[in-house]
Amino acid sequence: MRFVARLTAILTGFLITHLALADSQQPQRWVSAGGALTEWVVTLGGQSHLVGIDTTSQHPESIKALPSIGYQRQLSSEGILSLRPNVLIGTEEMGPPPVLEQLRAAGVKVEVFSAAAEVGALQGNLQKLGKLLGDEDQARQVAEQYVRQLDSQHDWVARAQQHQAPPGVLLLVSHAGAAPMVAGAGTVGDWLIKQAGGRNLATHNGYKIFSAEAMAGLNPEVLVFTDRAQNGASSRDALMRENPLLAATQALRNKRVLEVDPTLLVGGLGPRLPEVMKALSRAFYPADSSLNAKVIPAQ
Amino acid sequence: MRVMLKPGKLFGLLTLACVLAVWLSLALGPVSLPLMDTLRAGLRLLGVPVSGDNLQQAELILGQIRVPRTLLGLAVGAVLALSGVAMQGLFRNPLADPGLVGVSSGAALGAAIAIVTGASLGGLPEAFAPYLLSIFAFAGGLTVTGIVYRLGRRGGQTSVGIMLLAGVAMTALAGSIIGLFSYLADDAALRTLTFWNLGTLNGASYARLWPLLLVCAAVIFWLPKRAKALNALLLGESEARHLGIEVERLKRELVVCIALGVGAAVAAAGLIGFVGLIVPHLVRLIVGPDHRVLLPASALAGASLLLFADVFARLVLAPAELPIGIVTAFIGAPVFLFMLVRGRT
Numbered sequence: 046m047r048f049v050a051r052l053t054a055i056l057t058g059f060l061i062t063h064l065a066l067a068d069s070q071q072p073q074r075w076v077s078a079g080g081a082l083t084e085w086v087v088t089l090g091g092q093s094h095l096v097g098i099d100t101t102s103q104h105p106e107s108i109k110a111l112p113s114i115g116y117q118r119q120l121s122s123e124g125i126l127s128l129r130p131n132v133l134i135g136t137e138e139m140g141p142p143p144v145l146e147q148l149r150a151a152g153v154k155v156e157v158f159s160a161a162a163e164v165g166a167l168q169g170n171l172q173k174l175g176k177l178l179g180d181e182d183q184a185r186q187v188a189e190q191y192v193r194q195l196d197s198q199h200d201w202v203a204r205a206q207q208h209q210a211p212p213g214v215l216l217l218v219s220h221a222g223a224a225p226m227v228a229g230a231g232t233v234g235d236w237l238i239k240q241a242g243g244r245n246l247a248t249h250n251g252y253k254i255f256s257a258e259a260m261a262g263l264n265p266e267v268l269v270f271t272d273r274a275q276n277g278a279s280s281r282d283a284l285m286r287e288n289p290l291l292a293a294t295q296a297l298r299n300k301r302v303l304e305v306d307p308t309l310l311v312g313g314l315g316p317r318l319p320e321v322m323k324a325l326s327r328a329f330y331p332a333d334s335s336l337n338a339k340v341i342p343a344q
Numbered sequence: 345m346r347v348m349l350k351p352g353k354l355f356g357l358l359t360l361a362c363v364l365a366v367w368l369s370l371a372l373g374p375v376s377l378p379l380m381d382t383l384r385a386g387l388r389l390l391g392v393p394v395s396g397d398n399l400q401q402a403e404l405i406l407g408q409i410r411v412p413r414t415l416l417g418l419a420v421g422a423v424l425a426l427s428g429v430a431m432q433g434l435f436r437n438p439l440a441d442p443g444l445v446g447v448s449s450g451a452a453l454g455a456a457i458a459i460v461t462g463a464s465l466g467g468l469p470e471a472f473a474p475y476l477l478s479i480f481a482f483a484g485g486l487t488v489t490g491i492v493y494r495l496g497r498r499g500g501q502t503s504v505g506i507m508l509l510a511g512v513a514m515t516a517l518a519g520s521i522i523g524l525f526s527y528l529a530d531d532a533a534l535r536t537l538t539f540w541n542l543g544t545l546n547g548a549s550y551a552r553l554w555p556l557l558l559v560c561a562a563v564i565f566w567l568p569k570r571a572k573a574l575n576a577l578l579l580g581e582s583e584a585r586h587l588g589i590e591v592e593r594l595k596r597e598l599v600v601c602i603a604l605g606v607g608a609a610v611a612a613a614g615l616i617g618f619v620g621l622i623v624p625h626l627v628r629l630i631v632g633p634d635h636r637v638l639l640p641a642s643a644l645a646g647a648s649l650l651l652f653a654d655v656f657a658r659l660v661l662a663p664a665e666l667p668i669g670i671v672t673a674f675i676g677a678p679v680f681l682f683m684l685v686r687g688r689t
Contacts, residue, residue, distance in 0.1 A: 097663060115664030118532065119539045121546050123409050124663030127374035138532050143547035151404055231530075251530040 076125055077102055078117040078135030080312035082158055085171065086134070088316045089187065091178045097128045099135070103308040104317070117312075122147040132177065136160035136312060160313040162236040164195060167314045187316075194319040195240065198326065202242035205330035212266035212329050214243035215296075218252060218307065221274040222283030226252040227260070233310045234269075237318065241325035243267065257290040267329055268296035271307040280304065303328050349630050351637045358644040362418075365651035369414040370406065372655055374662035377402050408549075416548040417654050418647045419560040420613045423605040425646025426567050428620035429639055433574040434598045435504055438628065441621035442606045444511045445599060446488035449518035451610040454484020455540050456525040460533050477540075478552065478611040485607035488514050493599050502595045504581075542667030543616035545654050552612060559608040563601055564643060570594065571635035578633060618673045619646050622680050629683050649676060 076097040077083040083102035086095060098108055099117045114125055117135055122144045125133065132154045139145070145155050158173065159166035168188050175184020216234040219225035228234030229249040238245045246263045247255075268291070272280035281302060284291070291297055305321055349357075371382050385402035387394045389411070427442040435444065442448065458480035492514050496507030526534055573594050576584040585591050606620070623646045624638065631637050653671040660666055 100664075113661075113664050115661070116535060116539070118536050119544070119546070119665070119667075121374070121658065121663065121665035123405060123658065124374040124665055126405065126409075127376070127663050141547045143549045143552070146549070147408055147547070150408055151401075253527075 073132065074128065074130045075132045075134060076114060076128055076130040078114065078120060078133065078139040079158065079160070080104070080308060081160075081315035082134055082136065082170070082174075082312065083108060084315045084317070085174055086178075089171075089174055089178055089180065089184055091174075094132075094178075096130060097125065099139075101311050103311075104306075104315075120144050122151075125153070126151055132156060134158060134174075134177075138312075158313075162231070162233045162314055164192060164314070167191065170313070191316075191319065198240060198319065198322055202240075202326060202330075205242060205326070205332075208332055209330055211242055211244040212301075213246045213263070214238045214267045214269060214329070215246050215260060215263060215265040216305075217260075217268065217270040217284070218310070219270065219272055219284060219287075221272065222280065222285075222287035224254055225260070225270070225284070225288065227255045228252055228310075233314065233318075236314070237305075237309075237322060237325065238269065240318075241322045241329055243325070243329050257288045260288070261290040261293050264294050265296045266299075267301045267303065268294065269303045269305060269325065271305050271310065273307050276304065276306075301328065351631055351634075351641075354627075354631050354637070354641055355644070358641055358648065361648040362644050362651075365648040365655075366414055366418070368655050369417060369651045370410050373405065373410060373658060375401075375405055377405065382406060412548040412550055412553055413545050413654070414651065415553055415557065416545050416612060417651045419553075419556050420545070420609040420616065421619060421647035421650030422643040423556075423560045423563055423609045423646075424616065424619040424650075425623040425642040426563055426639060427602045427605045427609075428622075428646075429624040429635065429642045430567060430574070430598045430602050431620070432624055433577055433635060434595060434602075435508065436578060436580075438625050439621075442602055443515065443620075444508060445602060446492045446511045446514040446518065447485040447603050447606045448610060448615055449515040449522075450488025451481040451485035451607060452541060452615060453488070453518040453522055453525075454480035454482070455614075456522045456529075456537055457484070459536050459540065460525045460529045462533075475552070482607045482611040484518075485610060486603050488518060489599065489603035489607075493596075500592070502592060504595070539667055540614045542669035543614035543672075544657075544665070544667050545613055545650075546658075546665055548612075556608045556612040559604050563605040566597075567601060568636070568639045570597065571639050574635040574639075575633075578635075614667075614669070616650070616669045616672055618669070618676050619650060622676050623649060626676075626680060626683060 073094045074096045075086065075091070075094040077086060077095060078099040080101035080103060083095070083098050084104055086092065087105060087108065092108065095108060095111055097112045097114045099114050099120075101117055102108060112128060114120060114128070117139045118141070120139060120141070125148060130153055133148060134156045136158050138160055139157070149155050156173065156177065158170045171184045171188040172181070175181040178184070216228040216238055217225035218228065218234070227247045228238075228245070229247045229251055231250050232252060235245050246265055270280075270284055272283065274280070275283060281304065285297075296302055303325065309315060309317060309321060370386065371379065381399060381402040384394045385399050385406045388399060388403060389407050424442065431440045431442050431444060432438050434440070455477055458477045462476065492507055492510045493502070495510035496502050496504070498506070526537060529537065573584070573589045576587045576589045577591065577594065581591050609616075624642045627638055627641045627645055631641060649672065650668070653668050653675055656675070657666040657668045657671045
């Protein structure tokens, strides 16, 4: 009897693991319509699932070979179906809604995530991604680590602010230097400045074009900029050439101009933000160097 | 300008083009379906009992995506071209396009209000947002056209010249308010607005199709009945009056037709430029200005052009998709230039 029971147990066990394996081995084909989400999928090791990405997914380099499904708000139902996906992930910005309905009707699991620049939203997103990828533990660890990084960042900023008042900062997004837009409240840029311990001098909502005079008038102590057309020294030169009035600001006189990657600023909080934040903090509070981050050279 | 084709021959060719366009629009897409599957799925959708192994995907793509999209393309193309003819007849000017009475800019203004305030209210419920956009666009088009028509009225008469100028001014005014809304918009709303201004047949569904099909059927049914009156109007307003045409009533009916037709088309598919201006012009180059031929021929040509453009738009960047407004102009403008140059020599 014991033998039979054992045999049954073994067989049942075998059957269950076999079924479970069959289930998880079913090829999962994902389409991602959100820059930060795509980055998180890659971070969580799900890159092999991806069969298509939208135009806001620009990072890492390795995903750029995937077919593009166009802009997240202008998805094409048949185009996406042609990639034979099981899952479409994206933020609440993705659309248009009739296309999402058609995709659901075609049996595609449409998973909507939050694009809010808030840690709570990010934790929810990671938990959901973990569940979809079948590795909730890893997702939880990644989320915890993210929060730890933010916490130590807060502590560091609090300590740094004992010696130095928070600097006034402007974050400019420009195209080859021309007509820079200033990041205001509710943007990832604003969140980044605040987390890094800066004081965003712009108080409007979203991104707005400022005149050079208005920017010079705010007289930022640090200027953070990002350029969609160029990078490195050429983008810095372009910005100065197009906006000569900026030369009068404290930031330029003290050479406190920093560049960030424009792909960081779209689609909610991405995995690369903590590192960039550290670098910004170092530049905001040059006297405190207790964080071991690489500073983006100011010149 | 010489007549190149007999009307009968032209109708034959245009019908052929239209059938071809419908066939391509049903048969081609980013999902490549075997021809036999498409046919069998099509028969099944028509209620013919065909054995349905492995036809679920074909049926879904044909029934839920390609058929509504094709119907939308046919209706929008036909109605835009017809409104173009009506407009050019009303203004007795081949350069008039439906936008002149402010219907497009009014619709764009309505759309801008819906998109930007919708976004600043933290996003509308997903199921409701597209309807709101369509309703606002339609209402915006009707309102601005209504104002333009009112401004053109003087002592029981409608002055086409004043309507034209009022249309230009209202378009400028609407443009500046749209500008204000785009300034207030966040990045995402701005992108939506830009894409809306380029038009698309993407995401067509039966629920949103019926209102347009009704309006379209009304316009297609009614406008050709006024072909003779439009012909008389070509001679001039007083001449038309002497021929026994109630000119004021005709003008009012034409404006209503254009506002309803273009308003509904724009509400369903966004702004699609070029079709309303160039298609009637092109047809006129081929068969001359007789509205009895011009109206139905333009409807067929507009519908075919839009479907061809849409097939191109959905295939060229697949799995992404090009806004159709880009394609209509890209295909149509060179053809138009070619016709112009040939017509001159």
